[in-house]
Amino acid sequence: MELSKYISLSADERLNFFLSTLSITNRTPEYYVNWEKVERETKKFELELNTLNYLIGKMDIYHEALKLFEKQPDLLKAIPSLIASRDKILDILTIDENDNMSFEQLNFSTIDTTRIVDYVDFSEQAGLLDFLQNKANRSLVxxxxxxxxxxxxxARKNRSGSTMEGILERHVAKICQECNLEFKPQATAPYILDTWGITVPVDKSERRFDIAVYSKENNKLWLIETNYYGGGGSKLKAVAGEFTELSQFVRSSDDNVEFIWVTDGQGWKTAHLPLLEAFGHINKVFNLDMLRKDYLYQLFIE
Known part of the structure:
Protein backbone atom coordinates (compact mmCIF):
# COMPACT_ATOMS: atom_id res chain seq x y z
CA MET A 1 0.00 0.00 0.00
CA GLU A 2 1.32 3.43 -0.93
CA LEU A 3 1.55 6.25 1.61
CA SER A 4 -1.19 8.30 -0.07
CA LYS A 5 -3.66 5.44 0.17
CA TYR A 6 -2.70 4.64 3.75
CA ILE A 7 -3.28 8.16 5.08
CA SER A 8 -6.58 8.42 3.21
CA LEU A 9 -8.02 5.47 5.12
CA SER A 10 -10.20 5.85 8.20
CA ALA A 11 -8.56 5.57 11.61
CA ASP A 12 -9.92 2.04 12.04
CA GLU A 13 -8.68 0.95 8.60
CA ARG A 14 -5.24 2.46 9.16
CA LEU A 15 -5.00 0.73 12.53
CA ASN A 16 -5.93 -2.65 11.07
CA PHE A 17 -3.30 -2.28 8.36
CA PHE A 18 -0.74 -1.11 10.91
CA LEU A 19 -1.40 -4.10 13.17
CA SER A 20 -1.24 -6.53 10.24
CA THR A 21 2.25 -5.32 9.31
CA LEU A 22 3.90 -5.21 12.74
CA SER A 23 7.38 -6.68 12.92
CA ILE A 24 8.14 -9.82 14.89
CA THR A 25 11.18 -8.21 16.53
CA ASN A 26 13.60 -5.30 16.32
CA ARG A 27 16.39 -7.20 18.05
CA THR A 28 19.56 -6.91 16.02
CA PRO A 29 22.56 -9.07 17.09
CA GLU A 30 23.92 -6.06 19.00
CA TYR A 31 20.78 -6.05 21.16
CA TYR A 32 21.86 -8.93 23.37
CA VAL A 33 25.12 -7.71 24.93
CA ASN A 34 26.83 -4.33 24.83
CA TRP A 35 30.37 -5.70 24.95
CA GLU A 36 31.92 -2.24 24.97
CA LYS A 37 30.07 -1.45 28.19
CA VAL A 38 30.93 -4.87 29.67
CA GLU A 39 34.62 -4.31 29.01
CA ARG A 40 34.51 -0.75 30.34
CA GLU A 41 32.84 -1.78 33.61
CA THR A 42 35.20 -4.75 34.08
CA LYS A 43 38.34 -2.72 33.49
CA LYS A 44 37.35 -0.25 36.22
CA PHE A 45 38.52 -2.84 38.79
CA GLU A 46 40.89 -4.97 36.74
CA LEU A 47 43.85 -4.30 39.04
CA GLU A 48 41.82 -4.99 42.18
CA LEU A 49 40.36 -8.19 40.72
CA ASN A 50 43.77 -9.50 39.75
CA THR A 51 44.97 -8.84 43.30
CA LEU A 52 41.93 -10.60 44.76
CA ASN A 53 42.89 -13.71 42.82
CA TYR A 54 45.21 -14.24 45.80
CA LEU A 55 42.21 -15.35 47.85
CA ILE A 56 41.10 -18.11 45.48
CA GLY A 57 41.28 -21.49 47.20
CA LYS A 58 42.63 -20.17 50.52
CA MET A 59 41.86 -22.47 53.46
CA ASP A 60 41.42 -19.88 56.22
CA ILE A 61 39.86 -17.44 53.81
CA TYR A 62 38.12 -15.21 56.38
CA HIS A 63 41.37 -14.25 58.07
CA GLU A 64 43.25 -14.13 54.78
CA ALA A 65 40.64 -11.69 53.44
CA LEU A 66 40.78 -9.66 56.64
CA LYS A 67 44.58 -9.32 56.42
CA LEU A 68 44.45 -8.45 52.72
CA PHE A 69 41.77 -5.79 53.10
CA GLU A 70 43.47 -4.27 56.14
CA LYS A 71 46.62 -3.84 54.04
CA GLN A 72 44.81 -2.75 50.88
CA PRO A 73 41.31 -1.47 51.81
CA ASP A 74 40.62 -0.07 48.34
CA LEU A 75 40.38 -3.65 47.06
CA LEU A 76 36.94 -3.68 48.69
CA LYS A 77 35.70 -1.37 45.92
CA ALA A 78 35.57 -4.41 43.64
CA ILE A 79 33.16 -6.32 45.89
CA PRO A 80 29.92 -4.98 44.32
CA SER A 81 31.08 -6.18 40.90
CA LEU A 82 31.75 -9.64 42.33
CA ILE A 83 28.21 -9.89 43.76
CA ALA A 84 26.56 -8.46 40.61
CA SER A 85 25.53 -5.12 42.12
CA ARG A 86 25.56 -1.77 40.35
CA ASP A 87 25.03 -0.05 43.71
CA LYS A 88 28.16 1.05 45.53
CA ILE A 89 26.40 2.02 48.77
CA LEU A 90 24.50 -0.99 50.11
CA ASP A 91 21.71 -0.88 52.67
CA ILE A 92 21.71 -4.22 54.50
CA LEU A 93 19.13 -5.95 56.65
CA THR A 94 20.51 -8.44 59.19
CA ILE A 95 18.28 -10.97 60.96
CA ASP A 96 19.77 -12.96 63.85
CA GLU A 97 18.77 -16.40 65.14
CA ASN A 98 16.05 -14.81 67.31
CA ASP A 99 14.58 -12.95 64.31
CA ASN A 100 15.84 -9.61 65.59
CA MET A 101 16.34 -7.22 62.72
CA SER A 102 18.98 -4.53 62.32
CA PHE A 103 19.90 -2.23 59.47
CA GLU A 104 23.29 -0.96 58.41
CA GLN A 105 24.94 0.63 55.43
CA LEU A 106 28.26 -0.19 53.79
CA ASN A 107 29.91 2.26 51.42
CA PHE A 108 32.01 0.49 48.80
CA SER A 109 32.78 3.71 46.98
CA THR A 110 34.55 5.40 49.91
CA ILE A 111 35.94 2.68 52.15
CA ASP A 112 35.59 3.21 55.90
CA THR A 113 38.87 1.71 57.17
CA THR A 114 37.48 1.50 60.72
CA ARG A 115 34.91 -1.06 59.54
CA ILE A 116 37.05 -3.60 57.66
CA VAL A 117 35.60 -6.41 59.79
CA ASP A 118 32.07 -5.36 58.75
CA TYR A 119 33.06 -5.51 55.09
CA VAL A 120 34.57 -8.97 55.51
CA ASP A 121 31.56 -10.18 57.51
CA PHE A 122 29.29 -8.97 54.74
CA SER A 123 31.41 -10.74 52.10
CA GLU A 124 31.18 -13.94 54.14
CA GLN A 125 27.43 -13.70 54.72
CA ALA A 126 26.84 -12.86 51.05
CA GLY A 127 28.56 -16.13 50.10
CA LEU A 128 31.45 -14.44 48.37
CA LEU A 129 34.18 -15.91 50.55
CA ASP A 130 32.78 -19.41 50.07
CA PHE A 131 32.78 -18.81 46.34
CA LEU A 132 36.41 -17.67 46.37
CA GLN A 133 37.49 -20.58 48.55
CA ASN A 134 35.58 -23.46 46.99
CA LYS A 135 34.18 -22.53 43.59
CA ALA A 136 36.34 -19.93 41.84
CA ASN A 137 39.07 -21.63 39.88
CA ARG A 138 40.31 -19.03 37.47
CA SER A 139 40.76 -15.29 36.94
CA LEU A 140 38.24 -13.07 38.71
CA VAL A 141 38.54 -10.67 35.78
CA ALA A 155 19.51 -2.86 29.87
CA ARG A 156 17.91 -4.74 26.98
CA LYS A 157 14.56 -3.07 27.54
CA ASN A 158 16.18 0.33 27.05
CA ARG A 159 18.17 -0.95 24.08
CA SER A 160 14.94 -1.84 22.31
CA GLY A 161 14.04 1.85 22.23
CA SER A 162 17.59 2.83 21.34
CA THR A 163 17.53 0.36 18.46
CA MET A 164 14.43 2.07 17.07
CA GLU A 165 16.08 5.47 17.43
CA GLY A 166 19.16 4.19 15.60
CA ILE A 167 17.12 2.65 12.79
CA LEU A 168 15.08 5.83 12.41
CA GLU A 169 18.11 8.12 12.49
CA ARG A 170 19.98 6.15 9.83
CA HIS A 171 16.85 6.01 7.67
CA VAL A 172 16.20 9.74 8.00
CA ALA A 173 19.86 10.66 7.40
CA LYS A 174 19.84 8.79 4.10
CA ILE A 175 16.62 10.50 2.96
CA CYS A 176 17.80 13.95 4.04
CA GLN A 177 21.07 13.58 2.15
CA GLU A 178 19.20 12.56 -0.98
CA CYS A 179 16.49 15.21 -0.70
CA ASN A 180 18.59 18.12 0.62
CA LEU A 181 16.79 18.28 3.96
CA GLU A 182 18.17 19.11 7.39
CA PHE A 183 17.68 16.98 10.49
CA LYS A 184 18.54 16.95 14.16
CA PRO A 185 18.30 14.02 16.60
CA GLN A 186 17.06 14.81 20.11
CA ALA A 187 15.85 18.24 19.04
CA THR A 188 14.40 20.65 21.59
CA ALA A 189 11.87 23.43 20.95
CA PRO A 190 14.49 26.17 21.69
CA TYR A 191 16.94 24.56 19.24
CA ILE A 192 14.29 24.39 16.54
CA LEU A 193 13.35 28.03 17.07
CA ASP A 194 16.97 29.24 17.10
CA THR A 195 18.03 27.14 14.11
CA TRP A 196 15.01 27.13 11.83
CA GLY A 197 12.81 29.90 13.21
CA ILE A 198 9.86 27.59 13.80
CA THR A 199 7.85 27.63 17.01
CA VAL A 200 6.92 24.26 18.46
CA PRO A 201 4.45 24.18 21.36
CA VAL A 202 5.43 21.38 23.76
CA ASP A 203 3.78 19.58 26.66
CA LYS A 204 6.84 19.91 28.89
CA SER A 205 9.82 22.26 28.78
CA GLU A 206 12.44 19.49 28.68
CA ARG A 207 10.78 17.68 25.76
CA ARG A 208 13.26 16.31 23.21
CA PHE A 209 11.95 14.98 19.92
CA ASP A 210 13.74 11.87 18.68
CA ILE A 211 14.20 13.39 15.22
CA ALA A 212 13.36 16.79 13.70
CA VAL A 213 13.48 17.12 9.91
CA TYR A 214 13.38 20.53 8.21
CA SER A 215 12.75 21.56 4.63
CA LYS A 216 14.22 24.97 3.91
CA GLU A 217 12.51 25.05 0.54
CA ASN A 218 9.04 24.67 2.05
CA ASN A 219 9.84 26.04 5.52
CA LYS A 220 8.27 22.89 6.92
CA LEU A 221 9.17 20.83 9.98
CA TRP A 222 8.45 17.20 10.74
CA LEU A 223 8.80 16.01 14.33
CA ILE A 224 9.22 12.26 14.78
CA GLU A 225 8.95 10.17 17.93
CA THR A 226 9.74 6.46 18.00
CA ASN A 227 9.48 3.46 20.32
CA TYR A 228 8.99 -0.30 20.30
CA TYR A 229 6.88 -2.59 22.46
CA GLY A 230 7.43 -6.30 22.13
CA GLY A 231 5.15 -7.08 25.07
CA GLY A 232 1.83 -5.78 26.31
CA GLY A 233 0.94 -4.04 29.54
CA SER A 234 -0.84 -1.06 31.00
CA LYS A 235 1.97 1.24 29.89
CA LEU A 236 0.82 1.05 26.27
CA LYS A 237 -2.40 2.87 27.08
CA ALA A 238 -0.43 5.68 28.74
CA VAL A 239 2.00 5.86 25.81
CA ALA A 240 -0.82 6.11 23.27
CA GLY A 241 -2.39 8.87 25.35
CA GLU A 242 0.91 10.74 25.69
CA PHE A 243 1.55 10.85 21.97
CA THR A 244 -2.04 11.77 21.22
CA GLU A 245 -1.67 14.76 23.51
CA LEU A 246 1.75 15.63 22.11
CA SER A 247 0.43 15.61 18.54
CA GLN A 248 -2.26 18.09 19.55
CA PHE A 249 0.34 20.41 21.04
CA VAL A 250 2.41 20.23 17.86
CA ARG A 251 -0.58 20.89 15.62
CA SER A 252 -1.36 24.08 17.54
CA SER A 253 1.79 25.70 16.13
CA ASP A 254 1.25 28.70 13.87
CA ASP A 255 4.05 27.35 11.68
CA ASN A 256 4.06 24.43 9.25
CA VAL A 257 4.77 21.57 11.65
CA GLU A 258 3.74 17.93 11.34
CA PHE A 259 3.95 15.15 13.93
CA ILE A 260 4.92 11.57 13.00
CA TRP A 261 4.93 8.55 15.29
CA VAL A 262 7.08 5.57 14.29
CA THR A 263 6.31 2.61 16.53
CA ASP A 264 6.24 -1.16 16.28
CA GLY A 265 6.12 -4.39 18.23
CA GLN A 266 3.64 -7.18 18.81
CA GLY A 267 2.68 -5.59 22.12
CA TRP A 268 0.42 -3.15 20.32
CA LYS A 269 -1.96 -5.98 19.51
CA THR A 270 -2.94 -5.95 23.19
CA ALA A 271 -3.83 -2.24 23.20
CA HIS A 272 -6.33 -1.93 20.37
CA LEU A 273 -8.68 0.64 21.90
CA PRO A 274 -6.12 3.23 23.12
CA LEU A 275 -4.22 2.83 19.87
CA LEU A 276 -7.40 3.40 17.86
CA GLU A 277 -7.95 6.63 19.77
CA ALA A 278 -4.40 7.71 18.94
CA PHE A 279 -4.97 6.89 15.27
CA GLY A 280 -8.00 9.16 15.37
CA HIS A 281 -5.73 12.10 16.25
CA ILE A 282 -2.42 11.17 14.60
CA ASN A 283 -2.75 10.68 10.87
CA LYS A 284 0.79 9.44 10.33
CA VAL A 285 1.61 6.47 12.51
CA PHE A 286 4.18 4.25 10.81
CA ASN A 287 5.88 0.94 11.65
CA LEU A 288 9.16 -0.55 10.43
CA ASP A 289 7.53 -2.19 7.42
CA MET A 290 6.24 1.22 6.34
CA LEU A 291 9.72 2.69 6.69
CA ARG A 292 11.00 -0.15 4.53
CA LYS A 293 8.37 0.80 1.94
CA ASP A 294 9.64 4.41 1.92
CA TYR A 295 6.66 6.08 3.59
CA LEU A 296 8.92 8.72 5.12
CA TYR A 297 10.64 9.36 1.79
CA GLN A 298 7.27 9.80 0.08
CA LEU A 299 6.11 12.12 2.86
CA PHE A 300 9.18 14.35 2.72
CA ILE A 301 9.12 14.84 -1.04
CA GLU A 302 5.39 15.36 -1.54
Whole structure:
Protein backbone atom coordinates (compact mmCIF):
# COMPACT_ATOMS: atom_id res chain seq x y z
CA MET A 1 0.00 0.00 0.00
CA GLU A 2 1.32 3.43 -0.93
CA LEU A 3 1.55 6.25 1.61
CA SER A 4 -1.19 8.30 -0.07
CA LYS A 5 -3.66 5.44 0.17
CA TYR A 6 -2.70 4.64 3.75
CA ILE A 7 -3.28 8.16 5.08
CA SER A 8 -6.58 8.42 3.21
CA LEU A 9 -8.02 5.47 5.12
CA SER A 10 -10.20 5.85 8.20
CA ALA A 11 -8.56 5.57 11.61
CA ASP A 12 -9.92 2.04 12.04
CA GLU A 13 -8.68 0.95 8.60
CA ARG A 14 -5.24 2.46 9.16
CA LEU A 15 -5.00 0.73 12.53
CA ASN A 16 -5.93 -2.65 11.07
CA PHE A 17 -3.30 -2.28 8.36
CA PHE A 18 -0.74 -1.11 10.91
CA LEU A 19 -1.40 -4.10 13.17
CA SER A 20 -1.24 -6.53 10.24
CA THR A 21 2.25 -5.32 9.31
CA LEU A 22 3.90 -5.21 12.74
CA SER A 23 7.38 -6.68 12.92
CA ILE A 24 8.14 -9.82 14.89
CA THR A 25 11.18 -8.21 16.53
CA ASN A 26 13.60 -5.30 16.32
CA ARG A 27 16.39 -7.20 18.05
CA THR A 28 19.56 -6.91 16.02
CA PRO A 29 22.56 -9.07 17.09
CA GLU A 30 23.92 -6.06 19.00
CA TYR A 31 20.78 -6.05 21.16
CA TYR A 32 21.86 -8.93 23.37
CA VAL A 33 25.12 -7.71 24.93
CA ASN A 34 26.83 -4.33 24.83
CA TRP A 35 30.37 -5.70 24.95
CA GLU A 36 31.92 -2.24 24.97
CA LYS A 37 30.07 -1.45 28.19
CA VAL A 38 30.93 -4.87 29.67
CA GLU A 39 34.62 -4.31 29.01
CA ARG A 40 34.51 -0.75 30.34
CA GLU A 41 32.84 -1.78 33.61
CA THR A 42 35.20 -4.75 34.08
CA LYS A 43 38.34 -2.72 33.49
CA LYS A 44 37.35 -0.25 36.22
CA PHE A 45 38.52 -2.84 38.79
CA GLU A 46 40.89 -4.97 36.74
CA LEU A 47 43.85 -4.30 39.04
CA GLU A 48 41.82 -4.99 42.18
CA LEU A 49 40.36 -8.19 40.72
CA ASN A 50 43.77 -9.50 39.75
CA THR A 51 44.97 -8.84 43.30
CA LEU A 52 41.93 -10.60 44.76
CA ASN A 53 42.89 -13.71 42.82
CA TYR A 54 45.21 -14.24 45.80
CA LEU A 55 42.21 -15.35 47.85
CA ILE A 56 41.10 -18.11 45.48
CA GLY A 57 41.28 -21.49 47.20
CA LYS A 58 42.63 -20.17 50.52
CA MET A 59 41.86 -22.47 53.46
CA ASP A 60 41.42 -19.88 56.22
CA ILE A 61 39.86 -17.44 53.81
CA TYR A 62 38.12 -15.21 56.38
CA HIS A 63 41.37 -14.25 58.07
CA GLU A 64 43.25 -14.13 54.78
CA ALA A 65 40.64 -11.69 53.44
CA LEU A 66 40.78 -9.66 56.64
CA LYS A 67 44.58 -9.32 56.42
CA LEU A 68 44.45 -8.45 52.72
CA PHE A 69 41.77 -5.79 53.10
CA GLU A 70 43.47 -4.27 56.14
CA LYS A 71 46.62 -3.84 54.04
CA GLN A 72 44.81 -2.75 50.88
CA PRO A 73 41.31 -1.47 51.81
CA ASP A 74 40.62 -0.07 48.34
CA LEU A 75 40.38 -3.65 47.06
CA LEU A 76 36.94 -3.68 48.69
CA LYS A 77 35.70 -1.37 45.92
CA ALA A 78 35.57 -4.41 43.64
CA ILE A 79 33.16 -6.32 45.89
CA PRO A 80 29.92 -4.98 44.32
CA SER A 81 31.08 -6.18 40.90
CA LEU A 82 31.75 -9.64 42.33
CA ILE A 83 28.21 -9.89 43.76
CA ALA A 84 26.56 -8.46 40.61
CA SER A 85 25.53 -5.12 42.12
CA ARG A 86 25.56 -1.77 40.35
CA ASP A 87 25.03 -0.05 43.71
CA LYS A 88 28.16 1.05 45.53
CA ILE A 89 26.40 2.02 48.77
CA LEU A 90 24.50 -0.99 50.11
CA ASP A 91 21.71 -0.88 52.67
CA ILE A 92 21.71 -4.22 54.50
CA LEU A 93 19.13 -5.95 56.65
CA THR A 94 20.51 -8.44 59.19
CA ILE A 95 18.28 -10.97 60.96
CA ASP A 96 19.77 -12.96 63.85
CA GLU A 97 18.77 -16.40 65.14
CA ASN A 98 16.05 -14.81 67.31
CA ASP A 99 14.58 -12.95 64.31
CA ASN A 100 15.84 -9.61 65.59
CA MET A 101 16.34 -7.22 62.72
CA SER A 102 18.98 -4.53 62.32
CA PHE A 103 19.90 -2.23 59.47
CA GLU A 104 23.29 -0.96 58.41
CA GLN A 105 24.94 0.63 55.43
CA LEU A 106 28.26 -0.19 53.79
CA ASN A 107 29.91 2.26 51.42
CA PHE A 108 32.01 0.49 48.80
CA SER A 109 32.78 3.71 46.98
CA THR A 110 34.55 5.40 49.91
CA ILE A 111 35.94 2.68 52.15
CA ASP A 112 35.59 3.21 55.90
CA THR A 113 38.87 1.71 57.17
CA THR A 114 37.48 1.50 60.72
CA ARG A 115 34.91 -1.06 59.54
CA ILE A 116 37.05 -3.60 57.66
CA VAL A 117 35.60 -6.41 59.79
CA ASP A 118 32.07 -5.36 58.75
CA TYR A 119 33.06 -5.51 55.09
CA VAL A 120 34.57 -8.97 55.51
CA ASP A 121 31.56 -10.18 57.51
CA PHE A 122 29.29 -8.97 54.74
CA SER A 123 31.41 -10.74 52.10
CA GLU A 124 31.18 -13.94 54.14
CA GLN A 125 27.43 -13.70 54.72
CA ALA A 126 26.84 -12.86 51.05
CA GLY A 127 28.56 -16.13 50.10
CA LEU A 128 31.45 -14.44 48.37
CA LEU A 129 34.18 -15.91 50.55
CA ASP A 130 32.78 -19.41 50.07
CA PHE A 131 32.78 -18.81 46.34
CA LEU A 132 36.41 -17.67 46.37
CA GLN A 133 37.49 -20.58 48.55
CA ASN A 134 35.58 -23.46 46.99
CA LYS A 135 34.18 -22.53 43.59
CA ALA A 136 36.34 -19.93 41.84
CA ASN A 137 39.07 -21.63 39.88
CA ARG A 138 40.31 -19.03 37.47
CA SER A 139 40.76 -15.29 36.94
CA LEU A 140 38.24 -13.07 38.71
CA VAL A 141 38.54 -10.67 35.78
CA UNK A 142 37.07 -13.37 33.53
CA UNK A 143 34.38 -14.03 36.13
CA UNK A 144 33.39 -10.35 36.28
CA UNK A 145 33.20 -10.24 32.48
CA UNK A 146 30.45 -12.83 32.83
CA UNK A 147 28.78 -10.95 35.67
CA UNK A 148 28.80 -7.73 33.66
CA UNK A 149 27.35 -9.49 30.62
CA UNK A 150 24.53 -10.71 32.86
CA UNK A 151 23.96 -7.28 34.38
CA UNK A 152 23.94 -5.78 30.92
CA UNK A 153 20.95 -7.93 30.01
CA UNK A 154 18.92 -5.70 32.34
CA ALA A 155 19.51 -2.86 29.87
CA ARG A 156 17.91 -4.74 26.98
CA LYS A 157 14.56 -3.07 27.54
CA ASN A 158 16.18 0.33 27.05
CA ARG A 159 18.17 -0.95 24.08
CA SER A 160 14.94 -1.84 22.31
CA GLY A 161 14.04 1.85 22.23
CA SER A 162 17.59 2.83 21.34
CA THR A 163 17.53 0.36 18.46
CA MET A 164 14.43 2.07 17.07
CA GLU A 165 16.08 5.47 17.43
CA GLY A 166 19.16 4.19 15.60
CA ILE A 167 17.12 2.65 12.79
CA LEU A 168 15.08 5.83 12.41
CA GLU A 169 18.11 8.12 12.49
CA ARG A 170 19.98 6.15 9.83
CA HIS A 171 16.85 6.01 7.67
CA VAL A 172 16.20 9.74 8.00
CA ALA A 173 19.86 10.66 7.40
CA LYS A 174 19.84 8.79 4.10
CA ILE A 175 16.62 10.50 2.96
CA CYS A 176 17.80 13.95 4.04
CA GLN A 177 21.07 13.58 2.15
CA GLU A 178 19.20 12.56 -0.98
CA CYS A 179 16.49 15.21 -0.70
CA ASN A 180 18.59 18.12 0.62
CA LEU A 181 16.79 18.28 3.96
CA GLU A 182 18.17 19.11 7.39
CA PHE A 183 17.68 16.98 10.49
CA LYS A 184 18.54 16.95 14.16
CA PRO A 185 18.30 14.02 16.60
CA GLN A 186 17.06 14.81 20.11
CA ALA A 187 15.85 18.24 19.04
CA THR A 188 14.40 20.65 21.59
CA ALA A 189 11.87 23.43 20.95
CA PRO A 190 14.49 26.17 21.69
CA TYR A 191 16.94 24.56 19.24
CA ILE A 192 14.29 24.39 16.54
CA LEU A 193 13.35 28.03 17.07
CA ASP A 194 16.97 29.24 17.10
CA THR A 195 18.03 27.14 14.11
CA TRP A 196 15.01 27.13 11.83
CA GLY A 197 12.81 29.90 13.21
CA ILE A 198 9.86 27.59 13.80
CA THR A 199 7.85 27.63 17.01
CA VAL A 200 6.92 24.26 18.46
CA PRO A 201 4.45 24.18 21.36
CA VAL A 202 5.43 21.38 23.76
CA ASP A 203 3.78 19.58 26.66
CA LYS A 204 6.84 19.91 28.89
CA SER A 205 9.82 22.26 28.78
CA GLU A 206 12.44 19.49 28.68
CA ARG A 207 10.78 17.68 25.76
CA ARG A 208 13.26 16.31 23.21
CA PHE A 209 11.95 14.98 19.92
CA ASP A 210 13.74 11.87 18.68
CA ILE A 211 14.20 13.39 15.22
CA ALA A 212 13.36 16.79 13.70
CA VAL A 213 13.48 17.12 9.91
CA TYR A 214 13.38 20.53 8.21
CA SER A 215 12.75 21.56 4.63
CA LYS A 216 14.22 24.97 3.91
CA GLU A 217 12.51 25.05 0.54
CA ASN A 218 9.04 24.67 2.05
CA ASN A 219 9.84 26.04 5.52
CA LYS A 220 8.27 22.89 6.92
CA LEU A 221 9.17 20.83 9.98
CA TRP A 222 8.45 17.20 10.74
CA LEU A 223 8.80 16.01 14.33
CA ILE A 224 9.22 12.26 14.78
CA GLU A 225 8.95 10.17 17.93
CA THR A 226 9.74 6.46 18.00
CA ASN A 227 9.48 3.46 20.32
CA TYR A 228 8.99 -0.30 20.30
CA TYR A 229 6.88 -2.59 22.46
CA GLY A 230 7.43 -6.30 22.13
CA GLY A 231 5.15 -7.08 25.07
CA GLY A 232 1.83 -5.78 26.31
CA GLY A 233 0.94 -4.04 29.54
CA SER A 234 -0.84 -1.06 31.00
CA LYS A 235 1.97 1.24 29.89
CA LEU A 236 0.82 1.05 26.27
CA LYS A 237 -2.40 2.87 27.08
CA ALA A 238 -0.43 5.68 28.74
CA VAL A 239 2.00 5.86 25.81
CA ALA A 240 -0.82 6.11 23.27
CA GLY A 241 -2.39 8.87 25.35
CA GLU A 242 0.91 10.74 25.69
CA PHE A 243 1.55 10.85 21.97
CA THR A 244 -2.04 11.77 21.22
CA GLU A 245 -1.67 14.76 23.51
CA LEU A 246 1.75 15.63 22.11
CA SER A 247 0.43 15.61 18.54
CA GLN A 248 -2.26 18.09 19.55
CA PHE A 249 0.34 20.41 21.04
CA VAL A 250 2.41 20.23 17.86
CA ARG A 251 -0.58 20.89 15.62
CA SER A 252 -1.36 24.08 17.54
CA SER A 253 1.79 25.70 16.13
CA ASP A 254 1.25 28.70 13.87
CA ASP A 255 4.05 27.35 11.68
CA ASN A 256 4.06 24.43 9.25
CA VAL A 257 4.77 21.57 11.65
CA GLU A 258 3.74 17.93 11.34
CA PHE A 259 3.95 15.15 13.93
CA ILE A 260 4.92 11.57 13.00
CA TRP A 261 4.93 8.55 15.29
CA VAL A 262 7.08 5.57 14.29
CA THR A 263 6.31 2.61 16.53
CA ASP A 264 6.24 -1.16 16.28
CA GLY A 265 6.12 -4.39 18.23
CA GLN A 266 3.64 -7.18 18.81
CA GLY A 267 2.68 -5.59 22.12
CA TRP A 268 0.42 -3.15 20.32
CA LYS A 269 -1.96 -5.98 19.51
CA THR A 270 -2.94 -5.95 23.19
CA ALA A 271 -3.83 -2.24 23.20
CA HIS A 272 -6.33 -1.93 20.37
CA LEU A 273 -8.68 0.64 21.90
CA PRO A 274 -6.12 3.23 23.12
CA LEU A 275 -4.22 2.83 19.87
CA LEU A 276 -7.40 3.40 17.86
CA GLU A 277 -7.95 6.63 19.77
CA ALA A 278 -4.40 7.71 18.94
CA PHE A 279 -4.97 6.89 15.27
CA GLY A 280 -8.00 9.16 15.37
CA HIS A 281 -5.73 12.10 16.25
CA ILE A 282 -2.42 11.17 14.60
CA ASN A 283 -2.75 10.68 10.87
CA LYS A 284 0.79 9.44 10.33
CA VAL A 285 1.61 6.47 12.51
CA PHE A 286 4.18 4.25 10.81
CA ASN A 287 5.88 0.94 11.65
CA LEU A 288 9.16 -0.55 10.43
CA ASP A 289 7.53 -2.19 7.42
CA MET A 290 6.24 1.22 6.34
CA LEU A 291 9.72 2.69 6.69
CA ARG A 292 11.00 -0.15 4.53
CA LYS A 293 8.37 0.80 1.94
CA ASP A 294 9.64 4.41 1.92
CA TYR A 295 6.66 6.08 3.59
CA LEU A 296 8.92 8.72 5.12
CA TYR A 297 10.64 9.36 1.79
CA GLN A 298 7.27 9.80 0.08
CA LEU A 299 6.11 12.12 2.86
CA PHE A 300 9.18 14.35 2.72
CA ILE A 301 9.12 14.84 -1.04
CA GLU A 302 5.39 15.36 -1.54
Missing amino acids: DYVYGVEAGLDSN
